[in-house]
Amino acid sequence: MxxxxxxxxxxxxxxxxxxxxxxxxxxxxxxxxxxxxxxxxxxxxxxxxxxxxxxxxxxxxxxxxxxxxxxxxxxxxxxxxxxxxxxxxxxxxxxxxxxxxxxxxxxxxxxxxxxxxxxxxxxxxxxxxxxxxxxxxxxxxxxxxxxxxxxxxxxxxxxxxxxxxxxxxxxxxxxxxxxxxxxxxxxxxxxxxxxxxxxxxxxxxxxxxxxxxxxxxxxxxxxxxxxxxxxxxxxxxxxxxxxxxxxxxxxxxxxxxxxxxxxxxxxRQGCYSSRIRVKQGNRECEGLLFCAEAVSALARWLLRVPPDEDGLLRAWKLTFINQFHDIIWGTVCDEAYRHALERIGRVRMICEGIIEDRLRLPAGDGEERRVVAFNPLPWPRRCWLEVPVGMPSPEDEVVGPSGSPCPAVLSGDKLSWRAELPPCGYSSFILRRVGKPETRGDGSFKVKFVETDSGYAPEVTTPLYHVEFSPGGTIASLRDLRSGKEFVDPERPAFNVLCLQSDRGDLWQYYEGPLHDGGPQGFAQDLIYDPYPSGPSFTSNGKRIYLDVIDNRDGPQAEFGVEEESEWRLVLRISGSLVRRFPSFREFWNEGIRVDWSQRVVFYRDDPTVEFRLETHHVAGRWYRLRAAFFTDIR
CATH class of the missing domain: 3.20.110.10 (Glycoside hydrolase 38, N terminal domain)
Known part of the structure; x- marks a missing residue:
């Protein structure tokens, strides 16, 4: 020494x-x-x-x-x-x-x-x-x-x-x-x-x-x-x-x-999902900042409008604060968590104000209702846009930049259309009222409900896919009609599975319990192998469950409905609940768990994209975490 x-x-x-x-x-x-x-x-x-x-x-x-x-x-x-x-x-x-x-x-x-x-x-x-x-x-x-x-x-x-x-x-x-x-x-x-x-x-x-x-x-x-x-x-x-x-x-x-x-x-792997709204908000802020900067650059180049450099820097700094390790981990007190959500709201206000202000200029001030859509990515995008329409006389036709009508769907108070957006650029669309009836399907999509031993579920045929759902709301088969390719793993036949796992950890750690950060191993890697669980895990004597698992592959029965059907797309709405009850008098200390969920699944006529949007609502219980899974045979 x-x-x-x-x-x-x-x-x-x-x-x-x-x-x-x-x-x-x-x-x-x-x-x-x-x-x-x-x-x-x-x-x-x-x-x-x-x-x-x-x-x-x-x-x-x-x-x-x-x-x-x-x-x-x-x-x-x-x-x-x-x-x-x-x-x-x-x-x-x-x-x-x-x-x-x-x-x-x-x-x-x-x-x-x-x-x-x-x-x-x-x-x-x-x-x-x-x-x-x-x-x-x-x-x-x-x-x-x-x-x-x-x-x-x-x-x-x-x-x-x-x-x-x-x-x-x-x-x-x-x-x-x-x-x-x-x-x-x-x-x-x-x-x-x-x-x-x-x-x-x-x-x-x-x-x-x-x-x-x-x-x-x-x-x-x-x-x-x-x-x-x-x-x-x-x-x-x-x-x-x-x-x-x-x-x-x-x-x-x-x-x-x-x-x-x-x-x-x-x-400390557990921190990657604790207080998930901070993580989601961070990604939203990053996307908004990227878009606001790209819109500002375009406005400066085309319209000679100087960027709001101070506003952008303020939004970045608020995002930087939320990226501080303890904050983005979610391992903070409740007051700090509320502050993080407030910062996300401020970044949203700054960036949306910049974006709206810059895009209002190419939209113009004419009598026609005009929508400007901006693509911040360096490659062209083909996507569906959706806006609320005027009431009581809703617009029901969209005219694209070339002057030709765009494929559009009027559903309730929302108008959706398929758009082609240039790389790092914008397209302008005119919304008109021509008095068309609300859009209905033309037979491109077929939905039939099938009874099984465990309940009922829809089978969907689109111009691109044949899709079979399970009664619990998962997709049991997704087959490409052109190639015959099956995307769902036949050994684990389920897409969009929602799984509930018991979790006795804390905001830092996974299932094993609260963090004890002492000794020379306290700074070492802490990799926990965490595959999708096949079922409950038991203690070494096989008598007690220490990691419980339920998902919606085998029920309970989900509710299915057709939210929208047009010649261009089909939207299914699926909802259900994950419920774990503890009826044994010896488990009176362990309260029951209930999580309600709702999912929106969208299929398109000539686009292979399948969109999933899952929302969950905590009703009762504690000590659990949720995960979504797509079991594919793509290797």
Missing amino acids: SDLRVHLVPSFHYDVEYLLAEGPYLEICFQNLLEAHRLLSTYPQYTFRVEQTYLLERFLQEYPSLSDDLRRFARQGRLEVASGMYTMADLNMPSGESIVRQLVVGKRLCGRLLGVEPFVLDAGDCTGHPAQMPQIARICGYRYYTFQRAVDNVGRKCEIIWRGIDGTEVPTYWLAVIGYAGWYDVGRDDVRVLEELLGRLNEHCLSPEGILSHGGDFKYPYERGIEVLSRWNEERETKIIYSTYGRALEAIDFSGAPVEECEWNPD
């Missing part, structure tokens, strides 16, 4: 929202940063790392008088920002574009606030690290990568050359000793704690330089440690210096580090 020089990096881990909402956490962090500023001003050897750019931005909004001091500390190399992301986002659920934006916006903001840009991408508390991160890091100007969780082997060395899927390599450092926390005030003898930590660190180091973090969750900067380090360095050969991640990584020798072509995933 005497040959090791240890870079001690003071910091604290900051959660935007987690067990508390944002406001109380910010006040804690402001006090921490004020103390860090005092220590940086008092001790010339002291250093400090701010983890996320968002916190730095909020701090300087409240304490602008400290801006010059922080810029000076940054120029001296004593203050750094790492990861440099706007917030420390989860790296698995946001899109690649979002991760790039997090890095680019965070990096530029650091440059504006401190006069220096980060070059260390620290993903210390992220539960997984996709194989494309080396490429993304390099593209965004980062030279190093550090991480803590989801390591494959807790006995490995810290130094790694991580090779991404495109061959890009980035020197990577695994924070082996208590991750981003390292040494902090634990009410014990400091010297003894340091001896223990450095002994562990020495086992993981290839280079004579090592990194030990100095902080923890919201930990107040530790002034007493400055004197402890001074005495340590006077009395011992192993030296400990105050440093930053960047300074340490520049000193570490990576020449002997192994090259790893992999990804480190996953840890």
Whole structure:
């Protein structure tokens, strides 16, 4: 251990929202940063790392008088920002574009606030690290990568050359000793704690330089440690210096580090479905932002309308906050969850306002009712559009850009038509009233109900498919009439299965129970093999069920109805319930479960697409999770 020089990096881990909402956490962090500023001003050897750019931005909004001091500390190399992301986002659920934006916006903001840009991408508390991160890091100007969780082997060395899927390599450092926390005030003898930590660190180091973090969750900067380090360095050969991640990584020798072509995933799989509305909202926000930016670019090019750059950046920042790891995982308190949904609503308002404003211009102000449809994708799209129509005299004809009528369906107060949209462009459609009756089928679709031993279900024939449903609402057969190909797996004959599984885990973990995050394995990969369950799972003595399973393959009987039939498409509405009752008096503690569901299935005359939209409604019960499955024989 005497040959090791240890870079001690003071910091604290900051959660935007987690067990508390944002406001109380910010006040804690402001006090921490004020103390860090005092220590940086008092001790010339002291250093400090701010983890996320968002916190730095909020701090300087409240304490602008400290801006010059922080810029000076940054120029001296004593203050750094790492990861440099706007917030420390989860790296698995946001899109690649979002991760790039997090890095680019965070990096530029650091440059504006401190006069220096980060070059260390620290993903210390992220539960997984996709194989494309080396490429993304390099593209965004980062030279190093550090991480803590989801390591494959807790006995490995810290130094790694991580090779991404495109061959890009980035020197990577695994924070082996208590991750981003390292040494902090634990009410014990400091010297003894340091001896223990450095002994562990020495086992993981290839280079004579090592990194030990100095902080923890919201930990107040530790002034007493400055004197402890001074005495340590006077009395011992192993030296400990105050440093930053960047300074340490520049000193570490990576020449002997192994090259790893992999990804480190996953840890805490349960968080990928907890509070699912946050995940769905994130994807919606990403799509809206992509569309709003594309519409803005088109309006600027064609109409000389400048983009709302401030509005778009505000929407991106709100999305970045929701991508903070604990928030998008759903492992937050109820108040923080409500805040996340509010941010989604704000992004929706900003982006829809931008999109509507830009598309209103090509729509014009004529007397005719005109609809403009925009395709943000770089390839042409063929799709069905749907709008509410005017009442009491609804429009019932759609004229396309070429002046020819489009195939249209009037059903109730909605008008749908098939549209051809150009890549990254728009098409304009005129809605007219010509007095046609409500659209009916022309015989292109045939629906008949068949009685079976277990109930009744429809058989559907379209110009493209023959489809057989089961009484429980699943598709038992989907056969292509042109090729004869059967898409449903004959060994498990069911599409669109809804499955209910008991789940005694928590917001982080799957079925096995609440998270216990202790010991050296706490940062390791936690891959749980989770195939579709074939039936209940029992304890080792075979007497107790610990994982219960029901689905709608064998009932109960679903309700079927034809919602719409025209010459162009057929829409079926299917509904039912999943019910688990516990009648035994010995299970009085386990309440019954009921989940109502409704599904809309759409078939088209000349388009092979089959659309499914499933909605569920919780009625009673707890300790369960839902999954949908499509058993196909496509290999």
